[in-house]
Amino acid sequence: MTRHPPGGHARRMARFQHTVTLAPVPRRWFESCVAALHDLAEGTDAEGGRLTLPDGRPLPGLVLAEGRHPEPGARYRPVNEEDGEPDADQCLTVLARDRRGETALEVVTHDDDPDHPARLVCALGLTSVERPREAWLTATLHSAGGKRAKYLGGTGRLRLDLGRWWQATSHGRHSARAPLGGTLTHALVRVSVTVVPRPAPDGRWRVTVKARIRGRSFARPLLPLAAAVLGRRARRAGAEALERAAVAWNAQVPALVRKDGERLSAELADALLGP
Numbered sequence: 001m002t003r004h005p006p007g008g009h010a011r012r013m014a015r016f017q018h019t020v021t022l023a024p025v026p027r028r029w030f031e032s033c034v035a036a037l038h039d040l041a042e043g044t045d046a047e048g049g050r051l052t053l054p055d056g057r058p059l060p061g062l063v064l065a066e067g068r069h070p071e072p073g074a075r076y077r078p079v080n081e082e083d084g085e086p087d088a089d090q091c092l093t094v095l096a097r098d099r100r101g102e103t104a105l106e107v108v109t110h111d112d113d114p115d116h117p118a119r120l121v122c123a124l125g126l127t128s129v130e131r132p133r134e135a136w137l138t139a140t141l142h143s144a145g146g147k148r149a150k151y152l153g154g155t156g157r158l159r160l161d162l163g164r165w166w167q168a169t170s171h172g173r174h175s176a177r178a179p180l181g182g183t184l185t186h187a188l189v190r191v192s193v194t195v196v197p198r199p200a201p202d203g204r205w206r207v208t209v210k211a212r213i214r215g216r217s218f219a220r221p222l223l224p225l226a227a228a229v230l231g232r233r234a235r236r237a238g239a240e241a242l243e244r245a246a247v248a249w250n251a252q253v254p255a256l257v258r259k260d261g262e263r264l265s266a267e268l269a270d271a272l273l274g275p
Contacts, residue, residue: 036261
């Protein structure tokens with residue numbers, strides 16, 4: 001067995017931590033919005049591939065290309081503005097639809113760049129519509145750009161335990177496990193992220209984001225050098241990005257949570273219709 005000197009793992013790993021304060025999202029409001037959005041999707045009708053909102057207004061820009069709306073296997077494509085035909089490079093597929101079990105969607109986008117053709121696959125899932133327990137997101141970028149293709153792609157995964165999140169934001173006992181965590185895997189690095197909220201005295205959330213970066217392949221021995229040279233600048237950039245995101249969140253969320261699920265669903269329907 002190979003033995004590493006004390007602190008050897010730490011020297012091959014870069015760490016980041018930053019805390020922001022966010023406006024809270026009430027659990028009941030979140031759950032009502034999830035139910036309302038599902039009702040909107042399930043109430044939309046499809047005839048001849050064309051989609052119609054529950055109030056009878058036609059939904060432009062999106063068609064049912066395959067399958068039965070909105071059952072698993074249903075495949076939707078955006079419509080090209082130039083010729084009115086479905087876009088073969090983009091596709092949304094229903095992977096699962098069970099209000100008591102799992103609901104999941106997949107979005108696939110192709111980029112036909114002759115030098116670096118790429119394929120991005122994103123999937124989003126939720127367990128239980130009536131009482132959301134868990135949400136997850138995966139994204140994988142594949143490239144066919146020759147020998148360097150593996151360095152142009154990667155995979156990201158996020159998983160949110162909603163029960164632990166609401167528990168962590170309350171004034172009670174908190175789980176030791178982070179409610180939100182994920183990984184970003186690249187040929188040269190692997191980034192692990194955890195997000196832990198805690199209640200602030202004024203009722204808002206104090207959210208701490210931690211990241212650990214490990215080198216992979218030939219980048220493993222180079223990570224300590226990169227951390228020494230760029231670490232402070234990278235941590236500052238990460239903190240500034242989180243602060244900007246917090247400012248945007250706090251500017252928009254308080255107004256959103258004052259609207260009920262039905263009103264948000266109606267506004268979403270109006271937005272889908274375009275100008």
